[in-house]
Amino acid sequence: MNTHNELQSTIADLVVKGKGILAADESAPTIAKRFKAVNLESTEENRRAYRSMLLETPNIGDYISGVILFEESLTHTTDNGIPLPQLAAQQGIVAGIKVDKGFLPLAGAAGDNITQGLDGLAERLLLYKEQGARFAKWREVYAISPTNPTCLGIEANAETLARYAAICQSVGMVPIVEPEVLLDGSHSIDRCYEVIEAVQHAVFHALYRHGVIFETMLLKPSMVIQGKDHPMKATPEEIAEKTLKELRRTVPAAVPSINFLSGGQTPAEATANLNAINSMAGNAPWLLSFSYARALQEPVLQSWAGKAENVTAAQAELYKRAKLNGAAQLGQYSSDMENN
Numbered sequence: 001m002n003t004h005n006e007l008q009s010t011i012a013d014l015v016v017k018g019k020g021i022l023a024a025d026e027s028a029p030t031i032a033k034r035f036k037a038v039n040l041e042s043t044e045e046n047r048r049a050y051r052s053m054l055l056e057t058p059n060i061g062d063y064i065s066g067v068i069l070f071e072e073s074l075t076h077t078t079d080n081g082i083p084l085p086q087l088a089a090q091q092g093i094v095a096g097i098k099v100d101k102g103f104l105p106l107a108g109a110a111g112d113n114i115t116q117g118l119d120g121l122a123e124r125l126l127l128y129k130e131q132g133a134r135f136a137k138w139r140e141v142y143a144i145s146p147t148n149p150t151c152l153g154i155e156a157n158a159e160t161l162a163r164y165a166a167i168c169q170s171v172g173m174v175p176i177v178e179p180e181v182l183l184d185g186s187h188s189i190d191r192c193y194e195v196i197e198a199v200q201h202a203v204f205h206a207l208y209r210h211g212v213i214f215e216t217m218l219l220k221p222s223m224v225i226q227g228k229d230h231p232m233k234a235t236p237e238e239i240a241e242k243t244l245k246e247l248r249r250t251v252p253a254a255v256p257s258i259n260f261l262s263g264g265q266t267p268a269e270a271t272a273n274l275n276a277i278n279s280m281a282g283n284a285p286w287l288l289s290f291s292y293a294r295a296l297q298e299p300v301l302q303s304w305a306g307k308a309e310n311v312t313a314a315q316a317e318l319y320k321r322a323k324l325n326g327a328a329q330l331g332q333y334s335s336d337m338e339n340n
Helices: 003-014 028-036 044-055 071-075 084-090 121-130 151-170 189-209 236-250 267-280 294-304 308-329 335-339
Strands: 020-024 064-069 094-098 103-105 113-115 135-142 174-181 257-260 287-292
Touching: 003 064, 003 094, 003 151, 003 174, 020 044, 020 294, 020 308, 028 044, 028 294, 044 064, 044 071, 044 084, 044 294, 044 308, 064 071, 064 084, 071 084, 071 094, 084 094, 113 135, 113 151, 121 151, 135 151, 151 174, 151 189, 174 189, 189 236, 236 267, 257 267, 267 287, 267 294, 267 308, 267 335, 287 294, 287 308, 294 308, 308 335
Parallel strands: 020 064, 020 287, 064 094, 094 135, 135 174, 257 287
Antiparallel strands: 103 113
């Protein structure tokens, strides 16, 4: 199969009505923090057991079309010896891989960061493909302050995302492009809108310059939400209205799916906001879906806490959250469903 056909096949398997993507690609420090919250040590065996449990959830492929894995998970197996990418495929789920190497301060742009990992990326992608991954994800982060992100920060991060995406497509891997505008801070929803619009304009200009094929990529953006320390909390309808306005101004119709990150929202908030976006989307050209980590996993981890006797209950929590977000992706979620 040539690279173009590979890309189209992967997009067809990922972009499905009523389904979204499970982000299970937490870095070592992040998963350690999540485990610590339930008094669990972040050993490789605990990480293997946890991520195996997620993918062994019965019928999870009903609502999940793709899973983003951390590098070590590609080589992990279940207790029965099944590699996790193979287990995902058995569930009808496409395995993907986080390929960035984290971020550092961007020189010359105080308060801004830049993500590392472009060196040797093509070679790494070919190895990940052999291990069963069919798509990749790269995250750039943008903090909001009165002076950030700077023009340099916006341009440099856009260029990095575009280089990553072009390399992915050159080897037949679908790129998920993730420009995450952080919720940290006391900024207003209008300031968030202003930043996300500027960021995504720059990202798509850079993607175009680098020859990235919009039809065979996915966007993983932030919703337009006020900073978590802002005194006024926006309603799901306000968030949906501003998010849709910004997307219509910045994202080409050729992009098949926009899979939002949850970015610090609670599980119920992330679902309610996704539902509001889909309820108000009208004839939007893209599938408007989810690629959640904590908003899918938080109740699962609390229920599991590393104990074998809790696996069934924890998997029930994952299935429930996936099902509710699947409903939200169709605009059919209501808060009453949280209690069922």
